[in-house]
Amino acid sequence: MTRFIRTVQLAMKSLLLHKLRSGLTMLGIVFGVFSVIAMLAIGEGASSQAQQQVLALGATNIIVVSKKPPDETTSSSSSGRTDVLRYGLTRDDHRILSRTLPSVTGQVAIRETTLDVRHLERNMNARVVGCTPGYMAMNHLTVARGRFLTDEDVSRMSNVAVIASGVARALFPVDDPIGKPLQISARAYIVVGVMQERGSSAAIGGSLSGQNYNEDVYIPLDTFQSRINTGGVIMRRTSGSFSAESVIFNQITFQVASPDDVIPTADVVRETLERTHGGKQDYSVVVPLELLKQADQLRNIFNIVLGSIAGISLLVGGIGIMNIMLATVTERTREIGIRRALGARRADIIQQFISETVVLSGTGGLIGMALGLCTPIVFMGVKFIVRNYVIESTANMSDVGKMFLDMTPSIAVWSLPVAFGFSVLTGLVFGVYPAQAAAKLDPIEALRHT
Incomplete structure (x- = not known):
């Protein structure tokens, strides 16, 4: 030494x-x-x-997303009639998958679109999401004030809304939003809850877009379907022509009991949708566990x-x-x-x-x-x-x-x-x-x- x-x-x-x-x-x-x-x-x-x-998407979740086929468009005919392009997840898909997946412990279907949301003289573009009470837990959201949607709100098609933190700051900079009216598509909704701030989710290739949860408005799914998205049809006018698209559900998320059941269940989902959609690629299946x-x-x-x-x-x-x-x-x-x-x-x-x-x-x-x-x-x-x-x-x-x-x-x-x-x-x-x-x-x- x-x-x-x-x-x-x-x-x-x-x-x-x-x-x-x-x-x-x-x-x-x-x-x-x-x-x-x-x-x-x-x-x-x-x-x-x-x-x-x-992981924020859920390690035990299987996310099925409606996707517009890239080679299909809609346009007005010579008679002035507009053909409706129908694609994506349907009520039949939801019903069949809910019945044929024994390993599923929970499922949430949503319909969403971007609309002008207004309170008095203030307004903003927000993502309006029609969903059920399970949406909050499945997306790791937390209520800051008030409450989230309930099963009773869904069954009664109540005109109630839960707003995200960004919407609350933009439309209610001073007042407490709880109990205040909120206007969406010329209809009034009563704010019953405000969500806490949440980080944005990641975009997953072309299958799942990134999401800023702080600019959302949540209303009961049946309320959305009956008052905003009647029949699932959305009409758009561009350059003097009309186009129409029909989408029932933008996304359905299934939650299984164990990570071991994720891959087999996802395979069943893919096989079922392949059969019911006849090979039409108007959906995508995102499995966070595979991505992980x-x-x-x-x-x-x-x-x-x-x-x-x-x-x-x-x-x-x-x-x-x-x-x-x-x-x-x-x-x-x-x-x-x-x-x-x-x-x-x-x-x-x-x-x-x-x-x-x-x-x-x-x-x-x-x-x-x-x-x-x-x-x-x-x-x-x-x-x-x-x-x-x-x-x-x-x-x-x-x-x-x-x-x-x-x-x-x-x-x-x-x-x-x-x-x-x-x-x-x-x-x-x-x-x-x-x-x-x-x-x-x-x-x-x-x-x-x-």
Whole structure:
């Protein structure tokens, strides 16, 4: 142990004789270790965010969504009659699936559209959702004031509404919304509840769009179907022509008892809809559990790719160390000759130079770890600058930009010892050749070196 401590002391003394050169050589290792930890932290943060968004959809849920076939349109005929394009989930689909899925413990069907919502002189465009009481629990919503919809509201087709926090702020900035009237499509509804703020859900490819739950208005499903969406038909007028679409349900969410039942039940849902829709692709089946497994696989691939890219920095740093140590051997040729003349063995010379490279890379690794641990703080600072000085609003930002602003890097604990270990190993590997070159010097020739 005494010999080891003495060797390390000599290595540090030799490196401190050329502080600037040693510091610059160390930078390659510092930034290599920092980049490994930082990139893995960003990868973990992005992956964790994606998994949380998928989990928000429910790990035991199966979501069936109506989807307009891309090759079908509606238009007015020459007689002025408008053909109605019918697609998506029907009441028959709902009835058949509810009866043929024994593993289902709960189901919620919704119909939604964007409408002008008004209170006195204030108005806004909001997503009006016709739903049942189970919608709140299935979408992890929480009531802030008042209550949510009840079975009695649905059965009586009551004119009641529950509004989200964003709607409450826009239409009732001062007053308490509970008990106040709300106008939707020329009909008045009484506000019976206000929901708490909730984070937006993620968009899932082309199957499920992202949803801002803070601009919703919830009314009983039967009330929606009878007073807003009669017969499921929506009429639109564009450029002097009419179009009409008929959709009964935008989405039906089934909840099963166990995650083990999710995949088999989803297969039954797909087979049933394939048969009832005759192969018409006017629906999509989203299974969050499958997406969660895919997200976990992507995280592993993402970490491997990012780790490999960052590892290149360590490789470059190692090459820099070897280059400097070879130059050092040339500068210290006479010193090596004196040590050999005084009885030092080749193994002692190798040990001396390897210890210097290990101390150099190890110190760089420790500094890189310290910088890597600051990644979340630096990332928060960057987001603060972007939010307050770069962009005015996130409304027009891309999904990638919003994901960046919502993400928080998460330090992977295992990356700290791994990155430090690789930094020391890099110094060891790239220090072997210079050490061997120093040990092979002829003592007599080394003493003659000036």
